[in-house]
Amino acid sequence: MEEKPNTTQNVNLTKGTLEMKFMKKSKDKVLKLLEDEESREIYSKEITEEMKRAGNIVFIETSIFNCKKMIEGRLSFGGMNPEIEKLMTKDSQRLDEIERSKEKDISDIEMAKGYSSVVETMQNKFLKKSKKKFKKPSADI
Amino acid sequence: MSGGIGELVYPGNILKNIRSNKFVCIIGPGLKRNDNLPNTLIVTRVGTLRFESPNTYWVDSLQKRYIPKRGELVVGIVAKKAGATKKQKVNINVGDAVYAKLLNTYKEMEPELVCVDSYFKAGSLGVLSSEGFVFSVSLNMAHRLLSIENPLLRTLGKKYKYEIAIGMNGKVWLNCAKTVDVLKIKEAIEIAEKKSDASILNTCKKVR
Known part of the structure; x- marks a missing residue:
């Protein structure tokens, strides 16, 4: 309960007091508070306008590769390229599943x-x- | 104008009641956000509407032109050589076939390709041996071959010793132990192009 009046007190401190050397920290705090409030005020109008138009669902575009959960197209069979066949084990595990x-x-x-x-x-x-x-x-x- | 999942949709159709996961929805080719109506999508291609749980939508279409998309793996032939630095010597020559990943694709710029992953390892990417053979298939066929459940390549692998690189752009690079097999496998893929997935599965089951 004691915190709240403290913060309001800080805001109400005079410029002269805030300029004092030992008030540096509280001065920064006050400035930050003011800045935050300002930016919130500025953006709050714009965001609501934009959101009205766009709705609340975010659409992310992706390749069909991810949609269909395709495999990588580099394949080897019958020991033609052992390196590739090593990489293919992940896909064959998925297939087994x-x-x-x-x-x-x-x-x-x-x-x-x-x-x-x-x-x-x-x-x-x-x-x-x-x-x-x-x-x-x-x-x- | 309903355009349910699994049904044919046309450009201009509007999809409502989009299912999303924590207000995020993933859309594939053939769909665009509808700016006129909130939380709806607009169809841009003719095709079948598909949905994958929990939140992925796309349109399956038989389009012929390849549109590059970030992250896709493609097969191509090097046309111009540039950008080799002293630190990273590039061992690629004009005319080489490469298997590469699309790094970025913007409408206004030429797409950029890379042959290494984010850890600078080649993995399955890189130059494809000049002994191989490059041919084209339809985009739809390339997608079908890349489906994990397609048994064609695996079944062919039982009979022939070969390696293959299928690009999402419809280009296929093929290399076999025997030259005759290249023709056989190419023919098999070409025949399969005109068959349904079910009949491919049936034919493949007969091969032991």
């Missing part, structure tokens, strides 16, 4: 299908049993 995720997707679906079929057969078993229980006496005899 993609393929693995694809495989996993399929197995997940298959898992679900398989599981649901198990549930169904179990269900059928119980259905049959319950039916049998009721029919048994009449059918057997």
Whole structure:
């Protein structure tokens, strides 16, 4: 609570006091405050005008290379250029990951299908049993 | 005029409800910020609108002219030699094929190329051996070949010993252990140009 009145006091210090040798630091502070306020005032009008027109989304232009996540076009196969093939390992790792995720997707679906079929057969078993229980006496005899 | 994702869009179409990540949206070729309406994009090319999560939009088009974009990797033939300093001797001659990265591309200036990355290492960039063979493919084909899931080059790699440099500008440099293979691989790429991705995948699956 004591800080606030202090700052206002600083602003209100007279020029003469601020010019004193030991007041150098507070003088700088006051000047900076004033400058900040001024610049804020100047730019606040312009920024709002510009923002009204441009909206709040920033659009960054990029190459199609980044959009499609392409690979580098320098490739070597069958040991033609070992140096290049060393650099290609990163891409092949990425490819493995993609393929693995694809495989996993399929197995997940298959898992679900398989599981649901198990549930169904179990269900059928119980259905049959319950039916049998009721029919048994009449059918057997 | 809706122009949803995966649909055909025309120049002048306006895209609304742009999805952004922390108010940042990445746009690829075929799109421009619409200055008349805040937070919208305007289409500049005919093609299919694509979206990649979380915030990337672009238009897939069959354009023929190459427009250089910063950061793209291209194949080219050196036409003029200049700018060699004592400190960095350049071992490139006129007529050499090079694989280079576009450093900056401004509308008003000639694009600049570099053959080193930001750590001054060549990596995969640099002069391509004069034993190789340079030919052109369509821009679309070059993009398709560079897709990580395209199996064509990998499948050819099982049968032939070769190295290749595919430029985003549609130029391809090819070098094989045997000269005959150059013709075979070039033909394979040319045939694949007229096939769909699905049929390429099918054909490649048959090769073991």
